[in-house]
Amino acid sequence: MGVISTVSLWIIPLIIGIILIHGTWKQVPTYESFVEGGKEGIKIAVSIIPFLVGMLVAISIFRASGALDFFVGLLRPALEWIGVPAEIVPLAVIRPISGTAALGMTSDLIATYGPDSFLGRLASVLQGSTDTTLYILTVYFGAVGIKKMGDALKIGLMADFVGIVASILIVSYFFGN
Amino acid sequence: MINLIWVFMAVFGIIFAMFNGTMEEVNKAVFQGAEEAVTLCIGLISVLVFWLGMMRIAQNSGLLNSLAKLFRPIVQRLFPEVPAEHPAMGLILSNMMANMFGLGNAATPLGIKAMEQLKALNGGKEYASRSMITFLVINTSSLTIVPTTVLAIRMNYDSASPAEIVLPTLIATFCSTTGGILIDRYFYYRKHRNGVK
Numbered sequence: 574m575g576v577i578s579t580v581s582l583w584i585i586p587l588i589i590g591i592i593l594i595h596g597t598w599k600q601v602p603t604y605e606s607f608v609e610g611g612k613e614g615i616k617i618a619v620s621i622i623p624f625l626v627g628m629l630v631a632i633s634i635f636r637a638s639g640a641l642d643f644f645v646g647l648l649r650p651a652l653e654w655i656g657v658p659a660e661i662v663p664l665a666v667i668r669p670i671s672g673t674a675a676l677g678m679t680s681d682l683i684a685t686y687g688p689d690s691f692l693g694r695l696a697s698v699l700q701g702s703t704d705t706t707l708y709i710l711t712v713y714f715g716a717v718g719i720k721k722m723g724d725a726l727k728i729g730l731m732a733d734f735v736g737i738v739a740s741i742l743i744v745s746y747f748f749g750n
Numbered sequence: 751m752i753n754l755i756w757v758f759m760a761v762f763g764i765i766f767a768m769f770n771g772t773m774e775e776v777n778k779a780v781f782q783g784a785e786e787a788v789t790l791c792i793g794l795i796s797v798l799v800f801w802l803g804m805m806r807i808a809q810n811s812g813l814l815n816s817l818a819k820l821f822r823p824i825v826q827r828l829f830p831e832v833p834a835e836h837p838a839m840g841l842i843l844s845n846m847m848a849n850m851f852g853l854g855n856a857a858t859p860l861g862i863k864a865m866e867q868l869k870a871l872n873g874g875k876e877y878a879s880r881s882m883i884t885f886l887v888i889n890t891s892s893l894t895i896v897p898t899t900v901l902a903i904r905m906n907y908d909s910a911s912p913a914e915i916v917l918p919t920l921i922a923t924f925c926s927t928t929g930g931i932l933i934d935r936y937f938y939y940r941k942h943r944n945g946v947k
Contacts, residue, residue, distance in 0.1 A: 585856075592808045599811040610806025614798030617862055618791050625787035631756050633783030634763035637775040643766065669890075673786075680903050688909035697904060697915040701897030702922035706890040709861075713886060714878065716862040717869045721877035724937045726755070728883065729890040731933045736891060736926030743918045743925075 617716050624715030628707065632671055641666070657741060660692055664699060669733045672705035695744045703736040794858070801859045805844065814840035817847075828888070828931065829881045831871070838867035842885060849893040861889060884934050891930040892923055 596603045635641055645663050653659055664682065668675045682696040706729040714722055767776040808814050818825075818840035825843055832838050841864035848857035865882060872879040878886075897919050904912035 588856075589804060592804050592811075592813060595813050596807040596811040601807060601810040603807050606807045606810045607803035609803075610809075611799040611803035613806075614800070614802040614859060615795060617802075617859070618795040618798050621794070622788060622791045625791055626784045627756065629787040629790075630780055630783035631759040631763075633779035633786075634767075634776050635759040636763075637779035638763040638767035638772050639770045639775075640763045640766035676899065676903075679900070680906075683903055683907050688904040688907045688912070693904075693907075693909075694915055694918075697897075697900045698918045698922050701894055701900045701915065701919035702892055702926055704890050704892040709890050710886060712858065713861055713865050713889070714882075717865045719865075719869065719876060719878050719882065723878045723883055724934075724941075725878055725883045725886050728887050728930060728934050728937060732887055732891040732926050732930030735929030735933075736922055739925035739929075740918075740922045743922050747918050 621712055621715050624711050628711045629671075632707075636671075636674070658692060658695070660686070661695055661699065661741075664696055665737045668699065668703050668737075669706040669730055672708055675700060675705065691744070691748060694748055695740060698740045698744050699737060702740055703733050706730055706733055797856070798859045801856045802863070805841075805860060805863065808844075809837070809840070814844060818843050828884060831879070831881050832868070836867065836871065838864055838871060838881075841867055846888070846893055849889065857889075861885075880938055883938075884931070887930040887934045888927060891926040893927060894919070894923060 593603060596606070642663070645666050648666070649659050649662055652662055657665075660682065664675060664678045667678060679696045679700040683693045686692040688694075688697070706726070710722065710726060710729065714725070764776060767773045805814070814837070821843050822834055822839065825839065825846075826832075826834060829839070829842065832842070841860055845857050845860035845864050848860055864885060868879060868882045868885065869875075871881070897916070900915065900919070901912050904915070
């Protein structure tokens with residue numbers, strides 16, 4: 574653990590240092606380049622706002638109405654039949670939709686069942702091995718104005734499903750059910 | 751597709767609330783969701799400005815290009831339409847590295863820049879190109895090597911061994927990324943064969 578926390582503590586300052594030293598060495602006008610690139614950041618952040626507002630409002634309505642819980646309830650028997658513990662189902666469903674909600678659920682599962690329980694470990698691995706597909710799709714495509722996303726969402730969700738199944742199998746194998 | 755999903759979530763939620771008696775929560779959710787989105791974007795400004803500034807220096811100094819050269823053989827196979835010397839290559843690589851080290855905040859601006867370059871490569875069209883979809887799938891399947899957030903939560907709740915999930919997470923990530931790439935290829939070649947593209 575010591576090594577990992579040291580690495581994660583050092584990595585960002587190290588990257589900043591390398592970029593600045595390399596830039597100076599190559600005689601790039603560092604500060605001016607920084608400001609120039611930074612201006613673009615403001616533009617991008619503002620342009621994402623409508624995309625994200627639209628998506629998060631729809632997700633919030635879906636969740637607050639209880640419709641999400643309803644769907645999870647529908648899926649539950651089928652998942653339990655193939656050996657997926659019911660408690661993990663809401664997290665697995667929420668993970669691709671909302672990052673903050675998933676993080677909340679992971680903390681909740683770890684708090685309730687303990688970090689070293691089967692469910693605690695499964696929640697940890699699931700949280701770490703998949704990402705919020707809908708958010709990434711919205712931000713990345715929204716920022717550059719892609720309106721037709723082709724099969725991106727379908728493939729992203731399928732990859733999430735592979736990640737969920739893999740997490741369950743791997744955690745069962747490593748730590749036993 | 752995204753239009754349908756979006757409308758479905760909102761409309762089904764509202765209809766569901768009518769029968770479930772949760773209209774009050776839905777009312778709150780509308781404004782909370784909107785507020786959360788704006789807060790998120792405002793919060794993104796700081797990281798976007800900082801990392802895009804840093805990346806501009808790295809780009810001007812040629813650091814991004816050297817990085818791209820190093821890993822080109824692997825990434826070139828994943829993105830066959832992106833010319834080796836194109837700036838998109840360096841940005842894709844930097845985004846992947848930022849993701850691997852769990853620098854989610856740094857990865858987003860790089861990913862957006864990479865998307866911009868991919869869009870330019872695609873003639874600025876409004877539909878997602880093959881490379882854009884591949885890039886997106888790799889991103890959504892998570893490339894994290896060190897899941898820092900999860901480690902922090904586990905430590906918070908006094909795990910006997912917070913880091914024991916790193917290896918299983920790594921294997922699961924590998925499965926979902928590989929799976930994502932394979933599914934992506936499958937869809938592409940299926941379409942290609944049918945002559946849709």
